[in-house]
Amino acid sequence: MQFGISCSKIDEIGFVTHAENLGYDYCWVTDSQMIRSNPWAVLALAAQATRTIRLGTGVAVPGLRLAPVAANGIATINRLAPGRTFMGIGTGNTAMRAMGQRPTGIRAFGDYIRTVRALLRGEEVDYTLNGLTHPIRFQNTELRYLDLDADIPIHVAGFGPRAQALAGELGDGLITGIPRGGKIPWALGNVQRGAEKAGRKLDGFFACALVNLLMLEPGESLDSERAIAECGSAIMANVHFLVDWVKETGGDPPDYVKPIWNDYMAFHAEREAATAHQKLHESHYSFLDPEEARFISPEMIRNFCIAGQPEEIVEQLHELERQGLNGINFIAPLKQQYRLIEDFSEKIMARM
Numbered sequence: 001m002q003f004g005i006s007c008s009k010i011d012e013i014g015f016v017t018h019a020e021n022l023g024y025d026y027c028w029v030t031d032s033q034m035i036r037s038n039p040w041a042v043l044a045l046a047a048q049a050t051r052t053i054r055l056g057t058g059v060a061v062p063g064l065r066l067a068p069v070a071a072n073g074i075a076t077i078n079r080l081a082p083g084r085t086f087m088g089i090g091t092g093n094t095a096m097r098a099m100g101q102r103p104t105g106i107r108a109f110g111d112y113i114r115t116v117r118a119l120l121r122g123e124e125v126d127y128t129l130n131g132l133t134h135p136i137r138f139q140n141t142e143l144r145y146l147d148l149d150a151d152i153p154i155h156v157a158g159f160g161p162r163a164q165a166l167a168g169e170l171g172d173g174l175i176t177g178i179p180r181g182g183k184i185p186w187a188l189g190n191v192q193r194g195a196e197k198a199g200r201k202l203d204g205f206f207a208c209a210l211v212n213l214l215m216l217e218p219g220e221s222l223d224s225e226r227a228i229a230e231c232g233s234a235i236m237a238n239v240h241f242l243v244d245w246v247k248e249t250g251g252d253p254p255d256y257v258k259p260i261w262n263d264y265m266a267f268h269a270e271r272e273a274a275t276a277h278q279k280l281h282e283s284h285y286s287f288l289d290p291e292e293a294r295f296i297s298p299e300m301i302r303n304f305c306i307a308g309q310p311e312e313i314v315e316q317l318h319e320l321e322r323q324g325l326n327g328i329n330f331i332a333p334l335k336q337q338y339r340l341i342e343d344f345s346e347k348i349m350a351r352m
Helices: 013-022 039-049 067-080 093-097 106-120 161-170 184-198 225-249 261-269 273-281 290-295 298-304 310-322 334-347
Strands: 002-007 026-029 054-060 085-089 125-129 132-136 154-157 173-178 206-211 213-215 306-308 327-329
Touching: 002 013, 002 334, 013 039, 013 334, 026 039, 026 327, 039 054, 039 067, 054 067, 054 154, 067 085, 067 106, 085 106, 093 225, 093 273, 106 125, 106 154, 106 161, 154 161, 161 173, 161 184, 173 184, 184 206, 213 225, 213 310, 213 334, 225 261, 225 273, 225 290, 225 298, 225 334, 261 290, 306 310
Parallel strands: 002 026, 002 327, 026 054, 054 085, 085 154, 154 173, 173 206, 206 327, 213 306
Antiparallel strands: 125 132
16 A cells, blocks of 8 residues: 655645655645645645655646646656656546536546647647647657656546546546545446456556545544544535535435535525635635534544544555555645644554
8 A cells, every 4th residue: 555645835845755754655736726836836846855755736637727738747847756757637626616617527538638648658649729620749858848758657536437437548547535436346347447448458557545534542532622623624525525516416415425414505505605616615625614513523524534543544444455445645634734644654654
């Protein structure tokens, strides 16, 4: 099992170097322009300040920039950190919805990945913009303004069967979530179907998941103030996604969110309609909104989190590893992030 952290602030590159020193394997830099620092600036500083940790977007959003621009961005970072750069690409849940927009559709998502992949391989690709199609490729690469020589794996974010199949068809890895991305064997089955459709083998395929994590202290209960503060923002980020998903699809909320669903939707309906999309996502994996703290119950923690004493978490991670998961990433609230990655390294990683 490999372990990752996430970074979102331009002035906290020391967090990435600290994680590197603690033995973390990779770092995602988030791409959410309304609530986070610019990912390419953060990646560039992190690349200059580190030596071993792998760096990439977690995840780049097609709706925010053209595919050639995104490919150039990660290839530029690869010039600073050759051989330890990767690119996560997703449809853009928070980044788009924080502007009142929908994420990229699955067909356009696949086309975007294909263009980025071809350009990163140094290939020429037909590219359509503003109704005009022309062949494009990176030129003058011998001048080393970017690096296409060191491989840049593409990790496709997929929480549903079609996006997970795209990861198998086009990607070098899958980024999914627990519980939102479904059971790991189910997700990897979708990946396999995509690979079979494309006639691909999945040798070296990297399957990782964003998990919600809560390490209890000796004798601590799930309803302690500390426990709620540590996992609450991550739980609510998942709830926020489901609010938009149910509104857009008309689908039923999954069983694991039903304990609070009606009460939360009544609370959400009280917000001003014109800015509800902003309020819904502003605390995203950063802090627990005080008005939402009442929705974090022991039942919700059990439904959404890998939780327990360190030895219990180790066993849960070993089980995920047996199911085919290669890596996990967790996002700590900003006020707890240094302590949490230190505790996790000492109490969990050292046992695995």
